Amino acid sequence: MNQTEVEAMIRYYTEAEIAVLSGKTIMLNGQSMTMENLADIRKGRQEWERRLAVYLKKRCGQTGYRLARF
Numbered sequence: 001m002n003q004t005e006v007e008a009m010i011r012y013y014t015e016a017e018i019a020v021l022s023g024k025t026i027m028l029n030g031q032s033m034t035m036e037n038l039a040d041i042r043k044g045r046q047e048w049e050r051r052l053a054v055y056l057k058k059r060c061g062q063t064g065y066r067l068a069r070f
Helices: 003-021 035-059
Strands: 026-028 031-033
Touching: 003 026, 003 035, 031 035
Parallel strands: none
Antiparallel strands: 026 031
């Protein structure tokens, strides 16, 4: 996935979170989501935010680790 697609997924999850907090029932990935699913929606959004952070780090040439000198 590219950056635009990942950002779109984050937007979808954010919109779903707002809708559920407003008391609405929404459809996400073919599933009906209500207040009980708020934790799942937040977990999904956080996962996509993590993927975006990893993607941006790789794009900037940063690795996910650091070297230690002893």
